[in-house]
Amino acid sequence: MSVLILMTVVVAGAAGQLVDAMAGMGFGVLASSIMVAGGVSPVLVVSVVNTAKVGSGLASGFSHWHFGNINWSWVTPLAIAGVIGGIAAALMLTRLPVGATRLGVPVILLAMGALLVRRYVFGVGLLPRVAGGSIDQVAELPQGCWQGRVGAAVRAHPALRLAGIGVLAGALNGVSGAFGPFATTAVMLTTSHHPRYAIGTVNFVEFFVAAAISATLFLQLGLSDFPWQLTLALVAGSLVTAPLGAFVSRHIPARFLGLIVGITLIIINVWSIGRALA
Numbered sequence: 001m002s003v004l005i006l007m008t009v010v011v012a013g014a015a016g017q018l019v020d021a022m023a024g025m026g027f028g029v030l031a032s033s034i035m036v037a038g039g040v041s042p043v044l045v046v047s048v049v050n051t052a053k054v055g056s057g058l059a060s061g062f063s064h065w066h067f068g069n070i071n072w073s074w075v076t077p078l079a080i081a082g083v084i085g086g087i088a089a090a091l092m093l094t095r096l097p098v099g100a101t102r103l104g105v106p107v108i109l110l111a112m113g114a115l116l117v118r119r120y121v122f123g124v125g126l127l128p129r130v131a132g133g134s135i136d137q138v139a140e141l142p143q144g145c146w147q148g149r150v151g152a153a154v155r156a157h158p159a160l161r162l163a164g165i166g167v168l169a170g171a172l173n174g175v176s177g178a179f180g181p182f183a184t185t186a187v188m189l190t191t192s193h194h195p196r197y198a199i200g201t202v203n204f205v206e207f208f209v210a211a212a213i214s215a216t217l218f219l220q221l222g223l224s225d226f227p228w229q230l231t232l233a234l235v236a237g238s239l240v241t242a243p244l245g246a247f248v249s250r251h252i253p254a255r256f257l258g259l260i261v262g263i264t265l266i267i268i269n270v271w272s273i274g275r276a277l278a
Helices: 003-023 027-037 042-066 072-095 098-122 146-156 158-176 179-190 195-221 228-251 254-277
Strands: none
Touching (some): 003 195, 042 228, 072 158, 072 195, 158 195
């Protein structure tokens, strides 16, 4: 593997982790794109990205913990369910058609991005007012609207809701590396906390999910031909920018940060759909 390719991957890891730590997504998509362009098989792409996420997720999770961006009551249900969903999907990955994951996952995430932008453009009354607001600050939702009814159900069974999000996000991660886009967006859509808590918590939980999926794929693929240089290059780049992304997510106002996440999701997945169709 040439030095130029390794340097390119380091830069991609740094850029991807900056976006991921700030918006809760982006690292896996960027890394996957580089590897697919280089002709790496989808199974190996998922394995390399998730292995890199073990290192990048640890750095990002620690950074978010340092800046107070983690809701600890969300960690256990998200992590346990995410690990279960991720392992199940990783075991099925070699049996799934490549086209289904390359097109199906971006379509789902694109729809969620549109919902997120709609909420943060029109749902001003649902948002916390300040970037550093209390973790317990939850806006009151009108009882007559669908958001109010969904919000009431969510508050009644928060652990169940988080477990459902974790299983689905873990499954998507196991077949595509897309844990952050789904989990971050789903948590943001179903709560009224400041977006930094969804971003920070998901970044922290992703470490555990990525580690479980990596171990599962190692058992299936073996370690002899694994491209460790590529993984280490991704991790090296991510370590540089993880603290900056966590710092930025704490200090950006809720509405602006929510729009950044939604628009990032739309751009990434429009591009992914275009690549899949091409």
